[in-house]
Amino acid sequence: MALAAAKPDTRPANPQFSSGPCAKRPGWTVAALESALLGRSHRAKNPKARLAEVIDRSRAILGIPADWRLGIVPASDTGAVEMALWSLLGARPVDVLAFESFSQTWATDIVKQLKLADARVLTAPYGKLPNLADVDFTHDVVLAWNGTTSGVRIPNGDWIPAQREGLVIADATSAAFAMDLPWDKLDVVTWSWQKVLGGEAAHGMLALSPRAVERLTTYKPAWPLPKIFRLTSGGKLTEGVFKGETINTPSMLCVEDAVDGLRWAEGIGGLKALIGRSEASLAAIAAWVAKTDWADFLAEAPATRSCTSICLKITAPWFTALAPEAQAEAAKKLASLLEKEGVAYDIGSYRDAPPGLRIWAGATVETADVAALLPWLDWAYAQVAASYTTQAAE
Known part of the structure; x- marks a missing residue:
C-alpha cells in the first residue's frame, strides 16, 4: 500500500495503549475513588468487606467454580505466580512452557532459584508456542496463558486433559477478563488489577482449584517460605486470605479503583x-x-x-x-x-x-x-x- 505522507485527520480520543498499567475504563475520572476507605485499617469491617467485594465480583465475572479459592495477594501478578511456584512445586517433576520474557522468567526461577533437577523447559522463539503435544501431565505444568511480551496466546484448553496427575499453573495476567479461560483444565490462575480492567499496580489475584488446595495442605516444600508466600498454617489453609484478609497491607485507594472497574465490567455485559x-x-x-x-x-x-x-x-x-x-x-x-x-x-x-x-x-x-x-x-x-x-x- 502507498505510504501516508500527510498526517491523518483523526486522532485516537485516548492515546493510552500501554501494556501495563493499562488504560482506565471509558469515562473514568478520579471521582470514581471518592468512596475509598482511606485512613482505615484494612482489617476493619468495612474495608475488609470492600476487599471481599473485589474477590466476589471477580469470581462472578470470570465464572470461577464455586469450590475454587480466590484471594488478593502482594506484588501484582509476579507475586501471585511466585507464591504458587514456591508453595506448590517440588512434589513432582515440572514442565515449563517458555516462549516469551515472563514465562522464561518462571523457567529461570524454577531451574536456578528453586533448583528443581527434574524440571523440563519447553521453549519456543518469539512468535511461536512450544509443541503442546510434548507436555507431560504426570508433571506439574507452568505456563503463561497469554505472552504479554510476544502477543502469543494459548488458543484453547483442548490439549490439557481433564484427568491429570500434575497441577497446571497459569499466569493469566494479560488474559483474565479478555479470554475465556478453561477452569476445568487449570489448577492455579493468577492475574493483576493493572491489565484488562485498567486497575492500579501492586496487587495480585490468586485462584486455586481444590487439587491445588490439597497440594498446599499435604505437601511441604524443602525450602523456607517468606511470610508473604505462606498460605497455610499448621497444615491447614489460611482461609482468611480468600475472604479479604490480605497477607500484607493493601492500598484501599487501589481497592476502590478495582471495584470501580469490576462494576463497569458488569454494567457492559x-x-x-x-x-x-x-x-x-x-x-x-x-x-x-x-x-x-x-x-x-x-x-x-x-x-x-x-x-x-x-x-x-x-x-x-x-x-x-x-x-x-x-x-x-x-x-x-x-x-x-x-x-x-x-x-x-x-x-x-x-x-x-x-x-x-x-x-x-x-x-x-x-x-x-x-x-x-x-x-x-x-x-x-x-x-x-x-x-x-x-x-x-x-
Missing part, C-alpha cells in the same frame, strides 16, 4: 462483552495488517494471536537488512514519533522482544481508538522509512 471488545480491536488490526506491506503479527499462527497485547513486527526489506541494534533504534524512532504527536503512548515492543510495536487492546481500550491509530502507524513508518532509505541512497 460481563465477560462476554469484555472479550468482545478486545476481539473487535484485534480484528481491526488484523484487517489493517492484511492491507499493509511493512508490518505483520509477531504471532505466526492466527489462532495464537493475542487480543490484548498485540505485537507487530516490521517486515520491510530495508528494516530486516539492518543489524539488530539498528532495527531496535528504528523501531524506537517510530514509537517516539507517535508519542511526540500525542496519538500513542508506550507502544514500543518489550525490551527483550524483537524490535517492533506492541499495542494494548484490552477491554478498557475503545476499538474506535485502535482504528484511529492505524493510519498514524503508516504515517510514522513512512517518516522513519524515508530517513533510512535516504541514508542508504547516499
Whole structure:
C-alpha cells in the first residue's frame, strides 16, 4: 500500500495503549475513588468487606467454580505466580512452557532459584508456542496463558486433559477478563488489577482449584517460605486470605479503583462483552495488517494471536537488512514519533522482544481508538522509512 505522507485527520480520543498499567475504563475520572476507605485499617469491617467485594465480583465475572479459592495477594501478578511456584512445586517433576520474557522468567526461577533437577523447559522463539503435544501431565505444568511480551496466546484448553496427575499453573495476567479461560483444565490462575480492567499496580489475584488446595495442605516444600508466600498454617489453609484478609497491607485507594472497574465490567455485559471488545480491536488490526506491506503479527499462527497485547513486527526489506541494534533504534524512532504527536503512548515492543510495536487492546481500550491509530502507524513508518532509505541512497 502507498505510504501516508500527510498526517491523518483523526486522532485516537485516548492515546493510552500501554501494556501495563493499562488504560482506565471509558469515562473514568478520579471521582470514581471518592468512596475509598482511606485512613482505615484494612482489617476493619468495612474495608475488609470492600476487599471481599473485589474477590466476589471477580469470581462472578470470570465464572470461577464455586469450590475454587480466590484471594488478593502482594506484588501484582509476579507475586501471585511466585507464591504458587514456591508453595506448590517440588512434589513432582515440572514442565515449563517458555516462549516469551515472563514465562522464561518462571523457567529461570524454577531451574536456578528453586533448583528443581527434574524440571523440563519447553521453549519456543518469539512468535511461536512450544509443541503442546510434548507436555507431560504426570508433571506439574507452568505456563503463561497469554505472552504479554510476544502477543502469543494459548488458543484453547483442548490439549490439557481433564484427568491429570500434575497441577497446571497459569499466569493469566494479560488474559483474565479478555479470554475465556478453561477452569476445568487449570489448577492455579493468577492475574493483576493493572491489565484488562485498567486497575492500579501492586496487587495480585490468586485462584486455586481444590487439587491445588490439597497440594498446599499435604505437601511441604524443602525450602523456607517468606511470610508473604505462606498460605497455610499448621497444615491447614489460611482461609482468611480468600475472604479479604490480605497477607500484607493493601492500598484501599487501589481497592476502590478495582471495584470501580469490576462494576463497569458488569454494567457492559460481563465477560462476554469484555472479550468482545478486545476481539473487535484485534480484528481491526488484523484487517489493517492484511492491507499493509511493512508490518505483520509477531504471532505466526492466527489462532495464537493475542487480543490484548498485540505485537507487530516490521517486515520491510530495508528494516530486516539492518543489524539488530539498528532495527531496535528504528523501531524506537517510530514509537517516539507517535508519542511526540500525542496519538500513542508506550507502544514500543518489550525490551527483550524483537524490535517492533506492541499495542494494548484490552477491554478498557475503545476499538474506535485502535482504528484511529492505524493510519498514524503508516504515517510514522513512512517518516522513519524515508530517513533510512535516504541514508542508504547516499
